[in-house]
Amino acid sequence: MAVNPYEQYRRMQVETASQGKLILMLYEGAIKNLHLAQQCMESKNINGAHSSLMKAQRIIQELNITLNMDAGEIAQNLRDLYVYMLERLAKANMQKDRAIVSEVLELLAELKSGWDEIILKKSSRNAPVQVK
Template identity: 45%
Template sequence: MATTNPYQSYQQNSVNTASPGDLTLMLYNGCLKFLHLAKKAIDEKDISARNTNIQKTQNIIKELMVTLNMDIAISQNLMSLYDYMNRQLIKANIDNDKNIIAEVESLITEFRDTWKEAIQLNRKQQYGGGGQI
């Protein structure tokens, strides 16, 4: 009989019960995690780990692109920025360039922080206070 890892169960439940806003926040945090690991892999000259982590980041960015509601004007701008980041990550992977990864990391951090603030404001409006993340 297989034993389950309690942490994995917790993570799975977190994803399954998260709101769409929280899921987007998780995606941004995943991007930042994999970008950090990609930079570390460059430092350690681990080409395979660099490639894997950049590709994981690209997959998340593609997911963010797919979830955009193109009926909303800002989505056009977000699509362009996501596309730019994806192309930059291709270049970073080919050129083994930490500076490009840092640029994308900076953009993702800004998106994540803005998104987190929007979630908090929405919760305050919905529930009259609370809603800290």
């Protein structure tokens, strides 16, 4: 059985990524699949739209179930937002509604932007000091 080098590389990225990087990868995957769903809807590819929407929903479910609820109010707010997005995507899938997908895309992009800032700050604190 031949090993797909791309899949092997991707698996290695996931296995060696920090928790923050994994979160960003999940957001990127959800956003990518929602863009694909919109493209499929536009071209009347119903099966492709359904498949992409389901992948995005699974990613959001993963983000939801891995929340650390000990983090307090912020975790609860994220949970509420993830549940809302899942409900909206279920409706978008039933109706093949690009506007609903756009709404969820905006929410995900805003959340990802926040995570980008958090992870960037964290990684810059942990970066080695360079002596000149």
